[in-house]
Amino acid sequence: MLSIFGSKKTVDQQLRINKRAISRAVRELDTEKRRLEQDKTRITGEIKKLAKQNEMDAVRILAKQIVRNNNYIKRFTLMRTNLEAVGLKLQTLKSTNAMAETMKDVTRVMKRMNASMKLPQLQKIMMEFEKQSGLLESKEEMMSDAIDDALGDDDIDESETIVNKVLEELGIEMSNEMAGAPQPNGPLGIGTNAARNRALAVDGGPGLPSVDASGVGSNADTIDEDDLEARLARLKRG
Numbered sequence: 738m739l740s741i742f743g744s745k746k747t748v749d750q751q752l753r754i755n756k757r758a759i760s761r762a763v764r765e766l767d768t769e770k771r772r773l774e775q776d777k778t779r780i781t782g783e784i785k786k787l788a789k790q791n792e793m794d795a796v797r798i799l800a801k802q803i804v805r806n807n808n809y810i811k812r813f814t815l816m817r818t819n820l821e822a823v824g825l826k827l828q829t830l831k832s833t834n835a836m837a838e839t840m841k842d843v844t845r846v847m848k849r850m851n852a853s854m855k856l857p858q859l860q861k862i863m864m865e866f867e868k869q870s871g872l873l874e875s876k877e878e879m880m881s882d883a884i885d886d887a888l889g890d891d892d893i894d895e896s897e898t899i900v901n902k903v904l905e906e907l908g909i910e911m912s913n914e915m916a917g918a919p920q921p922n923g924p925l926g927i928g929t930n931a932a933r934n935r936a937l938a939v940d941g942g943p944g945l946p947s948v949d950a951s952g953v954g955s956n957a958d959t960i961d962e963d964d965l966e967a968r969l970a971r972l973k974r975g
Contacts, residue, residue: 752831759824763817770813773806780806908969 746754780799787795 756827759820763820766813766817773810777806
């Protein structure tokens, strides 16, 4: 089909034109059907009037007109149904044509892509990618090792400083706890051991010389300090 300027219409344009023609024909059929139904109503009223006047010949003529109108209404209804079916087929054909055009475009693009991607070139690209990835990982490892070497000693020194500070604070806390512990009647601590040692020394118990109370107290304080230093040394080694 040619347009006004002689160019050939596309399938989509032809389908659009035919669909508009079908819609116009359906509207015309609906208009004519409504006119026939109105005539039927009017003729029925005239038949009732003539029947009351006993004009039977006119009644029979008008009755034939109603029969003809009914037949035309049935034909118009059938034609409208057929036109709608044709319109649905055209719509289906339009959708099918659109899908075919899309598939054609996609196939063309896929063909161009497959032609541009050669298998040997693709394998070469993958090998080069793997090579560069390996080089990048090696460089990252070298940089990480260099950073560790440059900053490792400082980190160790700083960590040792932190450990020593914590141990010193812990020693201070332990000294405070022992200073605040009950001396003669403590539960189970340094005060109990000092009291027991003092009693043994005063009474001349086994293994300890007999000295006065003040001398025993000084010896107990010396034992407590030695025990504290030993515990601090174990914490630093641990």
